[in-house]
Amino acid sequence: MSNATKSILLAGVGGQGILRASDILSQVMIEAGYDVKKSEVHGMAQRGGCVTSHVRYGKKVYSPIAKKEDVDILLSFEKLETLRYLNFMKPDGTIIINNTEIYPPSVNLGESKYPRNVVEEVTRHFNDVRVINASDIANQAGNMRTVNTAMLGALSVKLNIGIKIWEDVLHIAFPENVFKENLDAFNLGRNA
Template sequence: MNILLAAVGGQGAVLASRILGKMAQNSGLDVKVSEVHGMSQRGGSVVTYVRFGEKIHSPIIEKGTADIILAFEMLEGARYVEWLKPGGTLITSSQRIDPMPVITGTAEYPEDLEERIQALPIHYKVIDALTYAREAGNPKTINVVLIGALASTTDIEEEKWHTAIKESVPDKLADINLKAFKIGFEMSQLTKSNGENDEI
């Protein structure tokens, strides 16, 4: 399984990668998690790779080989759709965070971004992760809401995800993150049809 995570600095992509890695390890799989690529400070673009299976030799995901892109912001996800394999899945938050060129006025945020993505031959799911994170009790749990949405597309037992979350966050934050995971998982399941162009 090849999973590319695309986010903006400060959204918790590193923690999400850690949860994925722990889940794979606890499932008895070989796992490689890449270093963070890009500007990891708040506001910069962040990309991480998580690969797991019977034997993984390299942490790098090549273009056209990602099974899933988990995007914390829609434009960040769109930047990397070329990394998806044919029939791969893009799971993205609907949240919009303007990158620096948009903030400084040297570029415009593409207003037709969702339409462009929908025209691609990929499976595609948009989730209002920020609203669900707030429902869980903390807007910073967007990352775990998205992990829940991702988990709903796999056949990996929920308990393995729960264990990975509890092993990756401080004890005092375990309950709120487990709630965020549950909301993301259940809301993703509610609208699942054939997996193409779902919006939740």
């Protein structure tokens, strides 16, 4: 186990299941033997605003939030939100983008434009960029609310954690009636 603290930043829009995903990720890291801290802000921000969650793990973690240029992996649930947090990324960091667009109010009102070239902009600055269609995967898994587990599947490929740990944590995290759908979404995300 490396001594250095690693940081994963989950970002997206309220309602996408980001906090649930970061809870699951944190539990996986605990099961893998790491010290873990995670941080997010609730309250007013949850009403359709940006949502982020920092997950940090290592031998001994102090700060629950990462500083700028210190995040190893950005798991972005919405295309535009990816851009908002690029300055948190290490230059050689990994970025996983869900190919979904959710328009902010100013775009809906026609006052600003939703940027058309998000992925191009990201790949201009970073080498390790993956785009997945988590909504399609969730659809395929039979439950639109499994976008977050599909994203975790894609993330799991970048982490050296035994698949058994992921499965066990997912099993505890979800009630039996939706566990299968979530596990399917996770595996589809893994192979996406």
